[in-house]
Amino acid sequence: MLGRPLLELLTVPGRIYYETHLAPLLRMHGFFSEVALDLLEGDGEPLHTIANGKETRDSEGRPTSIRIAFVKSIDRRRYEQELLRSREMARAAAEATEEKLQREHQMAELREQFIAVLGHDLRNPLAALSAGARILDRTVQSEKERQIVAMMQTTVMRMAGLIDDVLDLARGRLGGGIAVEHKAGKPxxxxxxxxxxxxxxxxxxxxxxxxxxxxxxxxxxxxxxxxxxxxxxxxxxxxxxxxxxxxxxxxxxxxxxxxxxxxxxxxxxxxxxxxxxxxxxxxxxxxxxxxxxxxxxxxxxxxxxxxxxxxxxxxxxxxxxxxxxxxxxxxxxxxxxxxxxx
Amino acid sequence: MPGVLERNNVKVRGAGEQSMMFAHGYGCDQNMWRFVAPAFEPDFNTVLFDHVGAGGSDLSAYNKRKYSNLSACADDVVEIGRGLELHDAVFVGHSVSAMVGVLALQKGPGMFGKLILVGASARYIDDEGYVGGFSAKQIEELLEFLEANHMGWSAQMAPLIMGNPDRPELAEELTNSFCRTDPDIAKAFARVTFTSDNRKDLAGVTVPTLILQCSEDIIASEAVG
Incomplete structure (x- = not known):
């Protein structure tokens, strides 16, 4: 190993990383700490290490030597990779949930719009029914007919109430909130x-x-x-x-x-x-x-x-x-x- | 939206008729030029900047899809050039930025009159009849390996840029600006860099170009120069 250039001891990714990140750091910063680096083992397999490096300089600021200490860290790397994997999995799961939520949200909005439109459109035929019942009420003869018309009117009112509730729901849900008017109306x-x-x-x-x-x-x-x-x-x-x-x-x-x-x-x-x-x-x-x-x-x-x-x-x-x-x-x-x- | 000059953390110095733009390569930011650019300041108007996603650039302007190729970086260079009204300037591009310069030359005619490409490589991965220097597998391994060093980024900074305990003021400066890269962006940019192939763009270079190579450059070997 002695006498060989440092880069030859590193894996290819290690070399690139050294050149693009660590060498500039040493030159500008003078040191680096706790960096993952992979050395090449005799069989060509990577040996995971943690490295610290320091550049010594003379009084003029010129580099005189570079010292790098490698510490074997196979288990640590494995542990880190597990952490990374679980972080990645958590991120993917969160993304999936978020996406699902978005979809649900859109669906819910669509349903509420549907409710609003339906509620609104139901009012017109109901108003016609109500007007018809009022006219009938004026002309009915028998007590039985009067009862039937009264029942129709009650039912129409009940339906109108239900539709109002549905519209209030839709308004509340569609972000507009229930409309209130502060005015000097009835006490x-x-x-x-x-x-x-x-x-x-x-x-x-x-x-x-x-x-x-x-x-x-x-x-x-x-x-x-x-x-x-x-x-x-x-x-x-x-x-x-x-x-x-x-x-x-x-x-x-x-x-x-x-x-x-x-x-x-x-x-x-x-x-x-x-x-x-x-x-x-x-x-x-x-x-x-x-x-x-x-x-x-x-x-x-x-x-x-x-x-x-x-x-x-x-x-x-x-x-x-x-x-x-x-x-x-x-x-x-x-x-x-x-x-x-x- | 902030202006281009803020977005790319553009720094203009020097005193000269002609402008010289320095584009940093993969792995760092404009600090890379701190021992080089000052030498040109007496004779040139020097322009330094950070690619979006690197150093002091506006990270919020980074978009993985937009910056999925070098063309977007070249667009930024041209936008900076237009912002500064550069004409017939010298473009100095290190590593991946060499090809960014080649692309920018096409995108902004007249902006650059000379290219200086340092450690350039039009393609890093070997191809049939072409030696890029790396196998596809090695580049994949690199991308994987980058993650190993991003463990320490949980606190938004890499351990390698942690402060020098003896000189806190230096630490402050360095942690804030020196080679600061968001891990996700660094990885994405590494992919863009090392899987790029700009061989056919080279034909478009019609201006005088100086290619500087390092004799023991492991990333861009002499052969690719």
Whole structure:
């Protein structure tokens, strides 16, 4: 080995690496440390080593010698290669997952666009039906006919409600968020009272205890808050104990509006609590009472769009949904704009 | 998007009528010229730069697909030349940049009047009737081997450019700029370099060309010169 040029001791890749990386480093930098280099063994096989090199220089800065220490590192190299392989595998797996996710995401978006278009197009024939029923209502003679027309009108309204929910879902999901308009419309308390009246009519025999103290203006979209109460109250009537009253409370206190709906009855299983506000989540109820499972989702989106929050608590004694929001837009963290639900 | 001069970390020095552009080869950056370029500064306007992906270039401008051949590097050279309004300049290209210069000559007519090719090779891999110096297998082994030295890159720097404990200010400078290469880019650039074949482009060289060869250049042997 003595007397042979260094490069002859290296494998071909080692030589190239030495020339392109290590030689310049020695010249510019004066040393290199812990570099993987392969020496050629007698049989032509590579011998993995770790090398440190240093160039000594005279007082003029001219190189006088180069010393390189090689340390055999077969196991270390093997270990490093395993690490590299696993890193490569992890990277490939992450890429595959990412790609799959992208595809799923695109699919989901397409489905939501479909829902939006479908929901929108269903409204027109429904409006025609509704108009037809109204005309019939004016001319019907017999009590039986009147009942049938009334049933048709109720059904049309129910369908319109379902379509509105689907459209709200699609809007929330397509990034626009649920639209809220902060305008000085009907006073909030009056809107809430109206919602309770409607639901009382729809659920005769059920007791709804109302306690409203909205004694200052609230900067909100009152019809949306009414929609939220309607969803929460409808939910409480469907799932709560039929023999106990449902409580509706609203009050303004310390710059905040708090609106809550509570009912007695079976507690919500803890494992279901996380999913309550997800779209299409449906609890146990008679099939005939089932909606699309969008009520709570939409309610939570309305809460978000107001810079507020909707939380649920459930104990064996009581299940309660509480919505809180700042009374004035200025004191909110979030802007009034649409909230992206994704 | 930053300008070409920022993208390629272009440094212009010297005082002369004629410009001389220095293009570094594979494995380093414009620091490679630090003992060479200053010698030309009294007589030439020297232009140094880093190829995209190397040294102080804008790494975000690197795109594996775009830089999958030397032509993209030559495009960059021409863009730099246009940015500096180079005309009849001297192009000095080391190693792989020699062929980059050959390509740039075609892409930017009039920009370069002379080529100086140091350690040039139009093809590194042996072919029928052609000695490039390496077998295809050896080049594959090289690409594999490069990974072995990229283990230490987890902290975004190679152990080989770690600081000199006695002179921290030097270490700072070196770790920040000297031969800094992202491991993935280094590997991709190695593939581009060592699998290139520019033999047919040589016919397009119509300007005076000086070919410098090292007597013991293991990468570009005398025969390929």
């Amino acid at each position: 909030l308390e009056a809107v809430l009272t109206q919602v309770v009246v409607e639901l009382r009519l729809a659920s005769p025999g059920r007791e709804i205890v109302v306690d409203l103290h909205v004694d200052r203006p609230v900067d909100c979209d009152s019809s949306r808050i009414g929609q939220m109460l309607s969803n929460l109250l409808g939910n409480a009537l469907t799932h709560g104990s039929a023999s106990k009253p449902v409580m509706v409370r609203a009050e303004t206190r310390d710059e905040a509006l708090e609106l809550s709906v509570s009912n007695a009855g079976e507690r919500i299983p803890p494992e279901a609590m996380d999913k309550l506000f997800e779209p299409f989540f449906r609890g146990k109820a008679r099939a005939s009472r089932q909606g699309l499972g969008l009520g709570l989702y939409i309610a939570s989106q309305i809460a978000k769009a107001h810079g507020g929050e909707l939380v649920a608590t459930s104990t064996p004694e009581e299940t309660r949904f509480t919505f809180t929001m700042p009374v004035q837009a200025e004191s909110r963290d979030q802007t009034d704009g649409p909230v992206d639900s994704t």
